[in-house]
Amino acid sequence: MASEEGVQERLDSFVKVISSAMKVNVASIYLRAGDDLELCATKGLKKTAVHTTRLSLNEGLVGNVARRAKLLNTAEASEHPDFVFKEGIGEERFHSFLGVPLLRGGRNLGVLVVQGKRARVYSEAEVEHLLTAATLLAEIAVEDERAGGAEARLKGIRLTPTGAETITGRAFADGLAQGRAVLHLPPVTAGHMISTNTGEEQARLSKAIRKMRRSVDAMVDGEMGSMSSASKEIFESYRMFAYDRQWLDRLHEAVHSGLTAEAAVERVRNEHRARMLKARDPYLRARLHDLEDLANRMLRSLGGENLEAGQRQLPDNAIVFARNLGPAEILDYDRDKLTGIVLEEGAATAHATIICRTLGIPLVGLAERVLDRVEADDEVLVDGEIGEVGIRPTSEDVSEFLVRVGIRAQLDLAFEKQRNLKAVTKDGQKISLLLNAGLLVDLPGLDGVGADGIGLFRTEFQFMVSQSMPRLDEQVDLYKRALEAAGDRPVTFRTLDLGGDKILPYADPVPEENPAIGWRAIRIGLERPGMLRYQLRALLQAGAGRHLRIMFPMVAVVSEFQAARTLLDREIARIKKLGSDLPNKLEVGVMLETPALAWQIDAICKHADFVSVGANDLMQFFFAADRDNPRVAGLYDGLHPAALSLLAHIANRCKANKTEVTVCGEIAGKPLEAICLTALGFKNLSMPVTGIGPVKSAILALDTGKLAALLKPEISSASDADSLRQTVRKFCEKEGVPV
Ligand code: PEP
Ligand code: MG
Numbered sequence: 001m002a003s004e005e006g007v008q009e010r011l012d013s014f015v016k017v018i019s020s021a022m023k024v025n026v027a028s029i030y031l032r033a034g035d036d037l038e039l040c041a042t043k044g045l046k047k048t049a050v051h052t053t054r055l056s057l058n059e060g061l062v063g064n065v066a067r068r069a070k071l072l073n074t075a076e077a078s079e080h081p082d083f084v085f086k087e088g089i090g091e092e093r094f095h096s097f098l099g100v101p102l103l104r105g106g107r108n109l110g111v112l113v114v115q116g117k118r119a120r121v122y123s124e125a126e127v128e129h130l131l132t133a134a135t136l137l138a139e140i141a142v143e144d145e146r147a148g149g150a151e152a153r154l155k156g157i158r159l160t161p162t163g164a165e166t167i168t169g170r171a172f173a174d175g176l177a178q179g180r181a182v183l184h185l186p187p188v189t190a191g192h193m194i195s196t197n198t199g200e201e202q203a204r205l206s207k208a209i210r211k212m213r214r215s216v217d218a219m220v221d222g223e224m225g226s227m228s229s230a231s232k233e234i235f236e237s238y239r240m241f242a243y244d245r246q247w248l249d250r251l252h253e254a255v256h257s258g259l260t261a262e263a264a265v266e267r268v269r270n271e272h273r274a275r276m277l278k279a280r281d282p283y284l285r286a287r288l289h290d291l292e293d294l295a296n297r298m299l300r301s302l303g304g305e306n307l308e309a310g311q312r313q314l315p316d317n318a319i320v321f322a323r324n325l326g327p328a329e330i331l332d333y334d335r336d337k338l339t340g341i342v343l344e345e346g347a348a349t350a351h352a353t354i355i356c357r358t359l360g361i362p363l364v365g366l367a368e369r370v371l372d373r374v375e376a377d378d379e380v381l382v383d384g385e386i387g388e389v390g391i392r393p394t395s396e397d398v399s400e401f402l403v404r405v406g407i408r409a410q411l412d413l414a415f416e417k418q419r420n421l422k423a424v425t426k427d428g429q430k431i432s433l434l435l436n437a438g439l440l441v442d443l444p445g446l447d448g449v450g451a452d453g454i455g456l457f458r459t460e461f462q463f464m465v466s467q468s469m470p471r472l473d474e475q476v477d478l479y480k481r482a483l484e485a486a487g488d489r490p491v492t493f494r495t496l497d498l499g500g501d502k503i504l505p506y507a508d509p510v511p512e513e514n515p516a517i518g519w520r521a522i523r524i525g526l527e528r529p530g531m532l533r534y535q536l537r538a539l540l541q542a543g544a545g546r547h548l549r550i551m552f553p554m555v556a557v558v559s560e561f562q563a564a565r566t567l568l569d570r571e572i573a574r575i576k577k578l579g580s581d582l583p584n585k586l587e588v589g590v591m592l593e594t595p596a597l598a599w600q601i602d603a604i605c606k607h608a609d610f611v612s613v614g615a616n617d618l619m620q621f622f623f624a625a626d627r628d629n630p631r632v633a634g635l636y637d638g639l640h641p642a643a644l645s646l647l648a649h650i651a652n653r654c655k656a657n658k659t660e661v662t663v664c665g666e667i668a669g670k671p672l673e674a675i676c677l678t679a680l681g682f683k684n685l686s687m688p689v690t691g692i693g694p695v696k697s698a699i700l701a702l703d704t705g706k707l708a709a710l711l712k713p714e715i716s717s718a719s720d721a722d723s724l725r726q727t728v729r730k731f732c733e734k735e736g737v738p739v
Contacts, residue, residue, distance in 0.1 A: 006144045007154050011041035014137055019043040022126060024114040026094055029137070030055070030062050031102075031110035033157045037062055039089070040154060044115065049089040051155070060084045065099035065111045069274035072099045073127060075119045095119040100130050103270040104138040107372055109159050112137060124253075132257040135267040136193055146377070160375045164394045167367045169342070170630075171387035172353045174690050175362030176405050177340030178398070179317030181378040181391070183371070184325065185296060193263040198256060205251060205261040208298045215297065216242040218511070241291050262302050269295040314338070319380045321371060327351040327502060331465040335359065335441060340382035342367050342374075342389050349616045349627040349636070349666055351501050355461075357666070357688035358442055364389050366630050415693025419450035423699045431678055431699050434490075434686035436664060439465070440478065443485040445689035453489035455686020456612065456664040457482055459535065460496045468506050469531075472538050479542035490549055492612065492662075492686075493539055494591065495532060495564075497521045497553040501628060516617075516626065521554035526563050536571045544581035551589035551612055556596050558603050565607065591664075593617035598650055605657035612686070613650060615665025622646060638667040639728065641719035644676060648715060651681035662686055671698035671739040672728055679707035694738075701737045 011029050019027040026044030030037040039045070039053040057063050064082045065072050074080050077097040085092070094115040102109040112134045114122075122130075142159045195201040216239055241247060247268065254264035272291050319340040320333060330341065330352055341356060346365025356363040362384025374380070374391050381390035381401045385408075390397050423431045434455030435446055439462065446454065462470055462478050470478075482491050499520025503509055512518040525532035539550055552564045565588060575582055590597070590604055593614035597604060604611070615638060620627040622643065625635040637643065647663075654661035662684035667673040669691025675698050677685060687695065710731055714724055721727075732739045 006147070007141050007159070008041070010141055010144050011137075014133075015041045015043040018112075018114065018130070018133055022114055022129060024116050026091075026113070026115035028113045028115075029102075029110060030066075030113065031154070031157050031159070032066070032108065037066055037110060038157060040110075040157065044094075046088065046090040053086060053089055055084075055086070060086065061097055062099055062111045062113060065101055065113075066108055069101045069103065069108050069271070071101070071127065071131070072097065073122050074098075075121045077115070091115070093117060096122065098122045098127065098130060100127075100134045101271075101274065102134050102138045103267075103274050104142060104159075107161075108274055109138050109141075128253050128257040131267065132254065132259055135254075135259065135263060135270070139193060146375075161373050161391075163392060164397060165373055165391045166397075167370050167373065167389045167391065169364045169367030169370070169387050169389065170346075170348070170633075171384050172346055172348055172365045173341075173356035173361060173363035173384050175340075175360060175382075175384040176401065176408060177317070177319060177362045177382040177384070178401065178405075179319040179339045179380055179382075180315040181374050181376055181380050182314055182318045182320050183374075183376050184320055184322035184329070185299065193260055194258055195255065195260045195263075198258065201255045201259075201261045201264075202252065204302060205255050205264060208261060208265075208301045209248060209251070211301045212294060212297045213242050216294070242294055247291065262299060265295050265298050265302070315377070319382055321374050323371065325352050327355045327461075328464045328504075330355050330361075331439075331461070340364075340380070340384070342370055342380070342382060344368065344370055345630065347626075347628045347630050348633055349620070354436075354616075354666065354688070357669070357690060358436060358438065360688075360690055412693065415449070415697065418693065418696050418700070421450075421696070421700070423696045425678065425699055426701065426703045427705050429678065429683070429704050432662075432684045433692050433696060433699075434492075434662065434664075434684060435692070436669075436686050436688050437482065438462070440481060442689065443482060446485055446489070449689055449692040451489075451689075451692055453486055454482060454491040455662050455684060457491055457493045458497065459493055460498050460502050463496065463498070463504055464502060466506075469504075472534060472541075475535060475538035476542045479539055483542060483546055483548075490547065492549040492551055492589065492610075494551050494553050494612075495522070495525060495535055495539075499524055516620065516628075522552050522560055522564055523554065525552070525567075526560060529567055532564070533567055533571060536568050537574075540571055540575055540582065541580075543583040543586070546583055547585040547587075548583035549587045549589065549610070551591055551610070553591045553614065554593050554617065555590050555604075556594040558600055558607065561590050561604060561607055589660075592650060593621075595622050595646070598646060598653075601650065601653035602657060605654065605659040608659070610660040610662070611650070611654050613647070613661065613663045613665065613682075615647075615663055615667050618646075618665065619643060619667075637723045637725070638665075638673050639676060639723045639725045641715045641721055641724060642717075644680065644711065644715045644724065645717065647677065647682075648680045655681060660684065669695060671695050671737075672725065672732070674698060675702050675704075675707060675732075675737065675739070676711065676724075676728060678702065679704050679711055697738050698732075701735070703735065706735065707731060 015027040015029060028042040028045055029040050031040045036054045036056055039049055042050055055063050057067050061072055061077055061080055061082055074097050076095050077083055094117055096116040096119055099111050099113040102112055114130060145159050250268045251264050254267050255261055269292055314334055314337040316337055317339045318337045319342060320338060321342045324343055324345040338361060341361060341363045343365045344367055353363060362382045364382055364384060364387050367389055378392050381393050423433050432452045434453050435451040436456045437454050438458035500516045510519060552561060555561045587609040589610035589612055590608040591612050591614045592598060616627055619636050619638060623635050625632040651661060663677050663682050664686035668685040669687025671694045674685055674695045678699060
C-alpha cells in the first residue's frame with residue numbers, strides 16, 4: 001500500500017534484521033494505538049495477525065512492558081501471571097520472551113519483543129542489544145513519519161503526538177505568537193546515534209561523566225557549610241546519583257552496544273523519564289528529576305552536534321520549548337527568529353521573564369508537561385495574554401487566533417496614536433513614562449512607543465550575552481549609544497546587578513543556598529571593586545559632556561551607598577587628573593529594593609540624588625516570597641494593602657525630602673498597578689516597552705484624586721483584604737479607565 005510505505009517498510013525490515021541478528025524465532029513490534037497496543041510488524045508470528053491484533057495496556061506480557069515502561073525477560077512466558085493467550089497469532093510454540101519499551105522523550109511508543117522456542121532467559125548482552133535497537137527504532141520511525149508526512153503514516157497510529165491540544169499555563173510576558181516548535185534540548189537525532197568507534201565513545205562518555213561529577217562536587221561542597229540538614233540530604237542524594245554505579249553502568253553498556261555517548265545518555269534519560277512520569281511519590285519524582293538534570297548536564301558537556309541551543313538553525317518563527325531557561329540562554333537565541341517561549345516552569349518576575357518582556361517576546365510558563373506533548377516543528381500558537389499554548393491547532397483555532405492578532409494590532413494602532421501625547425491624568429498630574437532597557441535592541445523602543453527616557457538600564461545584560469567580560473571600550477560604546485538614542489531625555493544606568501539568577505557564562509559560579517539574598521549586586525561591587533570601578537570609568541567616559549545618571553542596586557544600609565559613591569568619586573578624580581572631560585551634570589541615585597532601606601529614607605536622601613524603587617526585589621523580600629518560585633507567586637501581589645502601604649510610605653518620605661522617586665519594577669508596566677502607584681504620588685514609572693501604551697491609555701483616563709480617595713482607607717493596617725485588585729478593577733469599570 002503506497003500510502004503507508006514509509007514507517008511500515010521500516011518496521012518490516014527492522015523485525016527481519018533483529019530476528020536474524022539475535023538469532024531468535026520471533027521479533028515483533030507493537031505500537032500504541034490510543035489506549036491499546038497494535039501488532040504492527042512481525043517476523044515469526046502469523047502475518048495475518050499484523051494490524052488485526054490488539055491488546056489493552058492491562059493485557060498480557062506486552063501490556064506489562066508498556067504499562068511499566070520496563071523490560072521483561074522471562075524463560076517461560078506462559079508461566080508469567082500476566083500472560084494471556086491470544087488466538088490466531090501463532091504464539092503457542094514459543095517459550096522465552098524478552099520485551100523492551102520503545103521510549104522517546106519520555107513517551108512510550110510501544111514495545112519491541114523477541115521470542116524463542118527454547119525456554120531460556122536472555123543474556124545481558126542480548127538485552128542490551130534489544131534496548132539499543134529499541135532506542136534506534138523509536139527515533140528512526142518517528143523521523144520517517146515526520147519526513148514522509150501523511151503519506152508515511154501507519155493507519156490509525158501516530159508515533160508523534162497528534163491532534164490539536166491546548167495547554168493552559170500562566171501568561172508571563174504579553175503578546176501573541178504563531179510559529180514552529182523548537183525544543184531547547186532536542187532529542188539526539190537518529191543520524192547521530194550509532195557510533196563508528198566504540199572506544200572513542202567510551203572515552204567521550206567517561207570525560208563527560210568526570211566533568212559532570214566535578215561540577216556536582218563543586219556545587220555540593222560549596223553549599224554544604226551554609227545548609228540546613230534537609231537541604232544537605234537533598235544535595236547529598238543528588239551527588240549520590242552522580243556517582244551511582246548502576247546508572248553509570250547503564251550508560252557504559254549502552255555505548256558498548258554501539259550507541260554514541262549522546263544517544264546512550266538520551267536512552268537512559270528516556271527510561272528514567274518514562275518512570276518519573278508514573279511516579280506518584282513526590283520524593284521519588286524529585287530524585288528522578290535530579291537524574292534528568294544530571295543527564296542534561298552531560299548532554300551539554302558532550303556538546304553534540306545538535307545540542308548547542310543558541311547556535312542551531314532556527315525556523316523563521318521559532319517558539320522555544322524548555323523546562324526552564326535562564327536569562328542568558330534566552331539571549332543566546334537569534335532574536336530575529338525567536339518569536340515565543342513556552343516553559344514547564346518559570347515565574348512572573350524571574351529575570352528570564354523580564355528579558356522576554358523587554359524584547360517583546362510572549363512567554364507562557366507553568367505549562368505542565370508540555371514537553372511530552374509537543375514535537376519539534378509542530379505548529380504552535382502562544383497566547384501570552386491569557387497564558388495558553390495551542391499545539392497543532394485546527395484551522396478554526398488559527399483563524400480565531402488571527403482575529404485576536406488583528407484586534408491587538410488595532411490596539412497597538414491606538415497606542416501609536418497616543419505616542420506623542422504626554423501622560424497627563426484627567427486631574428492634571430503629569431506622569432513620566434520611562435523605558436526599562438539593557439541592550440542595543442531595546443533602544444529603538446524609545447521612539448517607537450514615545451517613552452520619556454530610560455528609567456532603568458540594566459547594564460548586566462551586556463555582560464550576560466558576551467562570551468567574555470566586555471572590554472572597557474565595548475562598555476563605553478553601549479552606554480554612549482543609549483545616551484545618543486535618548487537625546488535630551490534622561491537615561492539612568494544601574495551598575496552591575498549580578499548574582500541571584502544573573503550568572504555570567506564565563507565566571508565561576510559561587511554556590512549559595514539563598515542567592516537572591518546572598519552575594520549579589522552592590523555587595524559584589526564593594527567586595528571586589530575592580531569590576532565596578534571599571535564600569536564606573538566606562539560610564540563616566542560615555543557620559544563626558546552630557547547629563548549622566550547612575551544608580552546602585554540592592555543597597556540595604558546607607559554606608560553601602562556611601563562606599564559606592566566613594567569609588568565613583570575616585571574615578572572622577574582620576575579622570576580630572578588625566579584632564580579628560582567629565583559629564584556636565586551627574587546625578588547618583590539608589591535603588592530601593594530592600595525593606596530595610598524603606599526605613600532609612602530620610603538618611604539616604606541626604607546622600608542620594610534620586611531613589612528608584614526596584615519593586616520586584618522589594619516585594620520578594622517584603623512578602624518573603626521568592627520571585628522565581630512559581631509555588632509562592634500567589635503571595636506576591638503589589639496590590640495587597642500592606643504592599644501599597646509600604647509604597648505609599650516610600651512616596652511620602654521621598655516627597656518630604658524633596659527627592660525624585662521612580663518605580664522601575666514590573667508593576668510599573670501593568671495598567672492596574674500603575675494607576676495605583678500614580679494615586680500614591682509616584683510621578684515616574686519605568687517599565688518594559690510593551691507596558692507604555694497600555695499604561696498611558698489608563699493614565700489619560702484616570703482621576704488620581706478619586707482613586708487616592710478610594711485607596712486611602714483601604715491601605716490602613718486594619719485591612720484584612722488579600723488584594724485590592726477587584727476593588728480597583730471595579731473603580732476602573734465605573735470610571736471608564738482601560739486596564
Ligand atoms: C527590581 O528588583 O524591581 C528591579 C528593577 O531590578 P531587577 O528586576 O533587575 O532585579
Ligand atoms: Mg532588583
